[in-house]
Amino acid sequence: MSQHGAVAHRQLVRGGLRAGAIQRLIAAGWLHPLHKGVYAVGHRGISWLGRCSAVVLASGPGAVLSHPPAAGLWEVRRTSSPVLHVTVPRPRHGPRGVKVHRVRSLHPEDVAEIDGIPVTGLARTLLDNAELLAIRQTVRMIEEAERRLVFDLGALERLLARSHGRHGVKPLLAALAQLNGEPARVNSDWERDLIDFCDDHDIPRPELNVIVKGYEVDALWRRAKLIVELDSWSHHRGRTAFENDRAKLATLQLAGYVVLPITWRRLEREPEEVARQIKLLV
DSSP: OOOTTEEEHHHHHHTTOOHHHHHHHHHTTSEEEEETTEEEESOSOOOHHHHHHHHHHHTOTTOEEOHHHHHHHHTSSOOOOSOEEEEEETTOOOOTTEEEEEESOOOGGGEEEETTEEEEOHHHHHHHHHTTSOHHHHHHHHHHHHHTTOOOHHHHHHHHHTOTTOTTHHHHHHHHHHHTSOOOOOSSHHHHHHHHHHHHTTOOOOEEEEEETTEEEEEEETTTTEEEEEEOHHHHOSHHHHHHHHHHHHHHHHTTOEEEEEEHHHHHHOHHHHHHHHHHHO
């Protein structure tokens, strides 16, 4: 099983190495201590997956990666936090510098494995993160799970039925209620980012992915005749795309619409300026 460059002392012993041999490997630079009883093999430049594997190994049998790092491993929410989370059986303690969540036990459905790393099942990951995130972020996490074809409503319902008293139950149910309503049609994360951006800056929500003068536009404020196009180099490069974009822009401008192109980079790095520009036009 791949452990992404991490190995536990107990595994080395089971493999036939004695304590003296392990110490010699450490002294020779073949093993680099990461946590008590866990080493990086060959070099210290271990990957994020290696760090995840190492903290689970350091937390002992039955431990699983959980909370934001688990969402990252399931690829339903990006995480940039250097803090890793593990869920462990009581009364065990985890390694230093790691956020440890202690539970009496984990239901078999609450445990999975991704890339050789023990991790909370997706339903449990959604519930754990619902305790930490705003409801709209939980909605986006569920949507991403649906896009990746890993979301299992039945598994989530079974988890909720056995999770009385968990703080994440109420916000997770609220997120599911939003998804069961009539949400705006969203073609990509970029459009969802724009909706969140508008909410954060008190800008009225636009219509998304509607047809104007024969062209589909990303966002439309109909009364203000303002269109925002979420530009991406990867989706608009090439001569055909270049020509089509110019024809679309000319048609919309001649029809009296203001077209404001916004890149993800600007939305991320200059939010106040982008908000100011939109507010001037709506």
